[in-house]
C-alpha cells in the first residue's frame with residue numbers, strides 16, 4: 001500500500017482483546033503477553049487500535065509463543081493496511097455498483113472526511129479486487145500456510161458502509177489474519193451466509209477450531225447450519241448490546257415520559273427574565289439544572305440514559321422540596 005500515512009491525531013480509540021483465551025492448537029490458556037498499536041483511517045475517523053496480543057506458553061505446543069491477535073482487528077482493517085475495510089468496501093461499491101471514476105471516488109471520500117490521493121484510491125481498488133478474487137481452492141500459498149497451521153478460527157463480518165446498499169461479506173481466519181472468502185451481496189439472507197460458510201468449509205484443507213462473529217440472527221443461523229458442532233463465540237460487545245436491548249428499549253421509553261414532565265422550562269425562565277433578585281437567580285439555577293439533566297446522555301448498553309435522567313431530576317426535585325420546606329414555593333413541573 002502507498003505510504004500515505006494520515007498525519008492527523010486519531011479521534012477514535014478502540015481497545016481490542018482476543019475473545020479466545022485458550023490456545024487454538026493445544027487448548028491450554030494463552031497469556032496476554034504484550035500490546036500493539038495501530039492507526040487506521042476508517043469512515044468514522046482516524047482510529048487508534050490498542051491491541052492485546054496473547055501467546056501460548058506450552059513448551060509442547062506447536063504454536064509456542066506464536067502471537068494470537070484480537071479477532072475483531074481484521075474487521076477494522078486487513079493486516080498492514082492503513083485504510084479500514086469499510087473504506088475498501090466503499091471504494092469497491094462506488095466503482096462497480098455506481099461506476100464512478102477514480103477522481104470521483106477520491107472526491108466522495110474527501111466529502112466524508114478522508115483526504116486521500118488518487119493513487120491511493122487506485123491501490124484500494126486493487127485491494128478490493130484481490131479480496132474478491134481470493135479462491136481458497138486455487139490459492140497454493142494460502143493452502144500451504146493453513147495446512148502448516150493445522151486449523152483455523154473463522155470470523156464472518158458484514159461490512160456495509162452505507163445503509164441500503166450492498167454488504168461486503170468477509171470470512172477470515174483469525175490465526176493467520178488471512179481473508180478466505182469475500183463476496184458482495186445486496187441482501188444477506190441466512191441461506192446465502194450459510195452458503196458462503198459452507199464454501200469455505202469445503203475448500204479448507206484443515207478443520208475449523210472455532211467461529212467468532214457478532215450476534216445478528218442470520219449469522220448465528222448460518223453458523224449453526226454450515227458448521228454444526230463447531231465452538232462459536234459471539235463478539236463480546238455485540239453480545240452485550242443484544243442482551244441489553246430490551247432494557248435499552250424500556251429505558252428509552254421511560255426517558256421519553258420523564259422528558260414530557262419537564263418540557264415547560266422555557267416559560268418559567270421567561271417569567272423571571274430581567275429580574276436580578278435572589279428568587280429569580282434560584283429559579284434560573286434550577287432551570288439550568290433541568291436543562292443540563294436533559295442533555296446528559298448515558299452510553300448504552302452499560303449506562304441507561306433514562307435512569308440517569310431520573311436520578312438527576314429526583315435530585316433536583318429533592319432540592320426544591322428542601323427549599324419548599326424552608327418556605328419557598330414549588331414550580332408546577334417539579335412534582
Ligand SMILES: [Zn+2]
Nearest residue numbers: 023026056061
Ligand atoms: Zn498451545
